[in-house]
Amino acid sequence: MHTLASTGRRASLFVMSLALAGCASGLNKLKPSSTFAFTEGVSYGPNPRQKVDIYRPATPAPAGGWPVVVFFYGGSWHWGNRAEYTFAGEALASRGVLTLIADYRLYPEVRFPDFLDDSAMATAYALREAARLGGDPKRVYVMGHSAGAYNAAMVALDERWLKAQGQSPASLAGWIGLAGPYEFLPISNPQAQVVFHHPDYPPGTQPIDYVRRGTPRAFLGAAHNDHLVNPVRNTEQMAERMKAAGIPVQLKLYDGVDHVTLVASMAWSLRWMSSVLDDVSAFMRQEPQAPSTASR
Structure with a gap:
């Protein structure tokens, strides 16, 4: 991505991604097991990568059902799998959110935009099946x-992807982006370059270009100390664009974490590092706000 301006930073992205994968093994082992019921490997499409793991809260569902969230992990569209994010499924379920951790196809099997087709398919599955799973179909995020925040943003903002699945972004209650890249051309990171057909970038790759009145509200979070995805150019600029369009948006920049530990701090053993879990779960429990109440 554009913020990875040097070989050192590109190497850092790879190392930090591997660190998160390694860290996840320990985080997953330390997680509580009494906060959720688990269903593994539910297919939302025919490809082996088109599966979700489902985490149902152990607490009784409220009237109308639990809020529902489809979570997409990061990894430069090159690596990652849903089993590494059990800590995130447990975390969100412990806050009363029915959670689907989604796999999607990765490079070199696919490049842009195929992983967005997968993300939209997983989201459409959640919209269709929310009530059957105990969730509220009017509160799907x-x-x-x-x-993964890029994937979530594109599904929520660019109607092409859900429309192809017979759904619409208007059916979403909102979207949540943590340390996401939303405006990143030209690309300097070789791993991301091959995903986005560098130097012949297809049109329509940037989430920020799809912000318009009527798109779903958002929670945008990032680490102040993120040297991999610039929080000013990406998270803050996206929040400003949404605010200017009259879309309710919550923006929070976190101290004491970085690009990787921001999401890792959702884990049971690391929640002292940031309030990100409490913040995003509170966002999902809120009723949709009027545009005039959009916040920074």
Whole structure:
């Protein structure tokens, strides 16, 4: 992405992604098991990567059902799998959110825009099946971290992807982006370059270009200390664009975490690092706000 301006930073992205994968093994082992009921590997499409793990809260569902979120992990569209994010499924379920952790196809199997087709398919599955799973079909959210936040943003803002699945972004209650890249051309990171057909970038790759009145409200979070995805150019600029369009948006920049530990701090053993879990779960429990109440 554009913020990875040097070989050192590109190497850092790879190392930090591997660190998160390694860290996840420990975080997943330390998670509580009494806060959720687990269903593994539910197919939302025919490809082996088109599966979700489902985390149902252990607490009784409120009237109308639990809020529902489809979570997309990061990894520069090159790596990641849903089993590494059990800590995130447990975290959100512990706050009363029915959570689907989604796999999607990765490079080199696919490049842009195929992983967005997968993300939209997973989201359409959640919209169709929410009530059957105990969720509230009127409170379905998409959420992601890093590259996964890009996927969530595109599904929520660019109607092409859900429309192809017989759904619409208007059916979403909102979206949540953590440390996401939303405006990143030209691309300097070789791993992201190959995903986005560098140097012949297809049109319509930037989430920020799809912000318009009527798109779903958002919670945007990032670390102040994020040297991999610039929080000013991406998270703050996206919040300003949404605010200017009259879309309710909550923006929070976190101290004491970085690009990776922002999402890792959702884990049971690391929640002392940031309030991100409480913040995003509170956002999903809120009723949709009027545009005039959009906040920074």
